[in-house]
Amino acid sequence: MKSILNTITAMLAAVLFIPVASAQTTSNPRMQVKVTLEKLSLYMRQSPNVMTQDDPRPLPKPKRWADFEIPFKVDAAPAPKSGYIDSLTFKFYIAVVNPDRARQYLKLYKEVKYVNVPVGEATYASVYLSPSSVKRITGSEGGRGKWVKYQGVVVEYNGKIVATYSSERGKMEKWWTIQSPSIVETSYYPLLNKDETPFSVYWYDRYPEIMRPNSPQPASSPEPAPFGAPAETPAADGE
Numbered sequence: 001m002k003s004i005l006n007t008i009t010a011m012l013a014a015v016l017f018i019p020v021a022s023a024q025t026t027s028n029p030r031m032q033v034k035v036t037l038e039k040l041s042l043y044m045r046q047s048p049n050v051m052t053q054d055d056p057r058p059l060p061k062p063k064r065w066a067d068f069e070i071p072f073k074v075d076a077a078p079a080p081k082s083g084y085i086d087s088l089t090f091k092f093y094i095a096v097v098n099p100d101r102a103r104q105y106l107k108l109y110k111e112v113k114y115v116n117v118p119v120g121e122a123t124y125a126s127v128y129l130s131p132s133s134v135k136r137i138t139g140s141e142g143g144r145g146k147w148v149k150y151q152g153v154v155v156e157y158n159g160k161i162v163a164t165y166s167s168e169r170g171k172m173e174k175w176w177t178i179q180s181p182s183i184v185e186t187s188y189y190p191l192l193n194k195d196e197t198p199f200s201v202y203w204y205d206r207y208p209e210i211m212r213p214n215s216p217q218p219a220s221s222p223e224p225a226p227f228g229a230p231a232e233t234p235a236a237d238g239e
Contacts, residue, residue: 027086031076035088035163038071040151044143047131048198063131064142065197068094070126070153070165074119087115087211088157092127092191093176095150095183096137105149105183106137107176110191114208124206125153128197133189150175 046062076085090112098104110127117123134143152175155163166173175183194200195210 027080028078031078031080031085033085033157033162034075035155035157036073036075037153037155037163037165040068040070040153040165040167042148043067043069044134045199048202064134065131065199066129066134066143067199068092068127068129068151068191069124071122071124072155072163073122074117076119080119083120084116084118085157086117087113088117088155088162088208089113090125091154091156093150093152093154094127094129094148094191095175096189097147097149098184099137099139103182106189107183107185108189108191109176109185110193112193113211115211117208123208126194126207127191128194128199129189129191130197137189152176 043066044064045067046064049059049062051059070090074085074088092108092110092112094108095105096108098106108129112125112127114125129137131141135141138144138147150172151165151167153163153165154161164174166175168175172178193210194207195212
């Protein structure tokens with residue numbers, strides 16, 4: 001009986017202490033990371049049109065996207081030999097006017113995780129609003145008027161905040177944390193990362209690589225049967 005208990009204890013210990021590779025960092029755990037943020041800027045960019053030789057349909061008139069971009073630079077000590085850190089997480093907060101309610105703003109949020117981020121280089125992070133979102137907010141294709149009220153960016157390294165940017169000062173500096181009926185969070189005007197836009201292949205070297213979520217793989221999924229193979233008949237009760 002004692003030997004059985006010892007075996008079970010050893011098995012449980014082995015399960016509990018299995019290392020999870022996806023949760024481990026490959027960088028020096030003692031490394032201190034500092035991120036310097038500059039000003040978040042808004043650019044209105046036209047949708048890129050790609051001509052094809054076998055499509056008789058005329059190219060549509062390009063519409064304008066809102067491109068929010070912030071320059072940043074990473075410093076690390078001790079400096080990694082590779083010249084890169086594993087990742088940085090950028091959390092973007094943008095407040096825009098609510099087109100359907102006066103004196104109310106909509107808080108838009110997007111989290112973007114970059115991997116293989118260079119150290120000591122001028123680099124950029126960005127999020128986008130689609131032409132339909134811009135037109136719905138502003139009432140025009142080009143996004144006229146002062147429709148962006150507040151802007152904020154929070155940068156995290158290994159779950160810790162290493163840099164913050166805000167367009168505001170004083171009591172409103174961290175406006176995205178304020179609970180107020182005048183600032184309402186919504187997902188109906190989605191911010192998009194660069195890979196979710198037609199600009200994914202443009203200015204590629206200007207930005208770090210965006211981490212894409214892995215496709216879920218069920219652990220207990222059976223192997224698919226070869227084409228034409230007869231389906232197995234479930235066993236009757238008692239067999």
